Amino acid sequence: MSETREHVPVLLEEVLSLLDPRPRATVLDGTIGAGGHARALLERAGKGSALLGLDRDPRAIELAREGLASLAPLSRLELVHASYDEAPEVAARVGLGPFHAILLDLGVSSMQLDRPERGFTFQREGPLDMRMDPSSPTTAASIVNEASEEEPADLIFQLGEERFSRRIAREVVRARNLAPFRTTLELARAIERAVPRPRRDRRRKKAPIHPATRTFQALRIAVNEELSRLERALPRLVDLLAPGGRLAVISFHSLEDRPVKRFFRASREAGRGLLVTRRAVRAGEAEIARNPRARSARLRVLERPS
Numbered sequence: 039m040s041e042t043r044e045h046v047p048v049l050l051e052e053v054l055s056l057l058d059p060r061p062r063a064t065v066l067d068g069t070i071g072a073g074g075h076a077r078a079l080l081e082r083a084g085k086g087s088a089l090l091g092l093d094r095d096p097r098a099i100e101l102a103r104e105g106l107a108s109l110a111p112l113s114r115l116e117l118v119h120a121s122y123d124e125a126p127e128v129a130a131r132v133g134l135g136p137f138h139a140i141l142l143d144l145g146v147s148s149m150q151l152d153r154p155e156r157g158f159t160f161q162r163e164g165p166l167d168m169r170m171d172p173s174s175p176t177t178a179a180s181i182v183n184e185a186s187e188e189e190p191a192d193l194i195f196q197l198g199e200e201r202f203s204r205r206i207a208r209e210v211v212r213a214r215n216l217a218p219f220r221t222t223l224e225l226a227r228a229i230e231r232a233v234p235r236p237r238r239d240r241r242r243k244k245a246p247i248h249p250a251t252r253t254f255q256a257l258r259i260a261v262n263e264e265l266s267r268l269e270r271a272l273p274r275l276v277d278l279l280a281p282g283g284r285l286a287v288i289s290f291h292s293l294e295d296r297p298v299k300r301f302f303r304a305s306r307e308a309g310r311g312l313l314v315t316r317r318a319v320r321a322g323e324a325e326i327a328r329n330p331r332a333r334s335a336r337l338r339v340l341e342r343p344s
Contacts, residue, residue, distance in 0.1 A: 046148070047074030048332040049288060052319050053141060054078055056339045057284050062086035063138040066129070066278065068122030068271070069093060071147050073102035079139060080106070080113045088114035090134045094121045094171040094262070095150065121171075123271035126278060136280035144268065145290040146170075146258060148331060158258060160226035160250045166219055168254075168261045178257040182225060183218045187211045197265070197293065198256030205232045206253055226250040255291070265293060272301045276311060279342040284314060286339045295336050302340045314339035 047053075053075055059065055063083040067076040070091035080087050089106075093099050096119045103117050116132045122142055129135040150156050150170070157167030157178060166179035182190060191207035194200045209232035210225070219225050226248075233249040259265060275285055289295040295318065305311030318336035326333045 046329045046331070047071075047078070048143070048329060048335045049319065049321055049325070049337050050075065050078055052337055053286055053288075054082055056314055056319070056337070057139040057141065057286050059083040059087070059139045064088045064134060064136070064280075065090070066125060066135075066137045066140040066275075067091045067143075068125055068141065068275070069143045070102045070117065071098050071143065072149060073105040075141055075143060076102065077106055077109065079141070080109050083113070083138075085112045087112070088134055089116065090125075090129055090132060090137075091115070091117045092120045092122050092125060092128060094119070095147075096172070098147070098149070101149070119171075121267055121271075123267045123274065125271070126274050129278060135278055136283065137278050138280050138283045140275050140279060140283070140285045141288075142268075142271070142275075142286070143288045144264070144294045154222070157222055158254070160222050160248065160254055162222070164222045166222055166225055168258045170262045174261070176261055178225075178261055179219055181257060181260060182210050183214050193260050194253050194256045196256070197259045198252035198254075199293070200252035200256065202233045202249075203253075208232070222254075225253075229253050259293070265297065268294065269297050269301075272298065276305065276340065276342060281342060281344040284339055284341045286337060288335055288337050290331075290334045290336070295338070298338050302338055305340060309343070312341040312343060314341050 057079065059079050059082050061084050065079050065083065070076055070093045076089055076091055080089055091102055099117050099119050106115055116134060118128050120128050146158050151158050154162040154164035157164045168178040187207050190210060191204045194206055195203035206229050209228050213228045229250040279285060287298045289298055302311060302313060306313050315338050318338055321332035321335055
């Protein structure tokens with residue numbers, strides 16, 4: 039099965055309904071991935087529409103170009119290797135905008151998680167990398183092997199919301215003094231030594247998460263500067279909207295959702311935006327059964343006043 043077919047866009051019907059691109063709309067997908075959301079939006083907008091698709095992962099741009107090729111005769115497609123916080127500069131360069139619909143689907147994609155050589159998962163052996171953009175200088179290995187003990191402790195606490203962050207940081211420093219970390223499983227084993235796996239409570243339906251889950255999340259966010267890029271991008275993206283245009287953001291945990299919620303509310307109070315969604319839209323049970331990744335997805339939409 040190809041990477042394109044493996045990718046399942048989350049909250050697709052909700053995105054289509056809430057963004058509701060007009061005929062011949064100009065669309066910006068800031069995290070295009072394999073192009074699933076973008077394809078649906080362009081098909082809704084029809085002939086004469088245009089898409090600017092961005093992604094920090096060059097492999098995603100390749101997959102999107104392959105997956106959207108059949109739409110090229112009907113729509114203008116501009117696919118660019120860039121981060122969504124660079125959207126104004128890229129849009130000006132390719133001559134697209136203002137946009138009637140803008141979408142961000144945050145976090146790590148399934149096609150990145152499923153490739154152990156990218157280093158995002160502790161489920162399989164891979165290099166301790168975690169870069170969405172392979173040309174970026176900072177890797178997870180450079181953080182755990184070179185930072186002081188206090189730095190990863192604070193990082194894991196703040197970006198992973200991990201209460202055992204100091205115990206984990208101490209074990210990381212102890213282990214790296216013997217040999218530097220090179221793989222995901224080496225780091226996962228060190229974390230397990232610091233935070234033993236809790237016993238399963240039969241009264242709870244869900245199994246406890248793996249001890250490395252929060253630490254890997256924190257490292258991934260830090261390596262890719264995800265939160266700082268998001269906070270920088272939000273006001274810049276609103277400025278790219280046409281009057282009546284809408285910005286939709288899909289987040290997967292509270293650290294992502296919080297700044298989106300805060301910015302949308304501030305925009306409403308300042309008269310710069312209208313809340314299309316008063317509360318985050320969540321996936322239904324049927325979608326979660328088909329795609330478990332959708333369980334944590336939260337969709338918020340803001341409209342630029344006409």
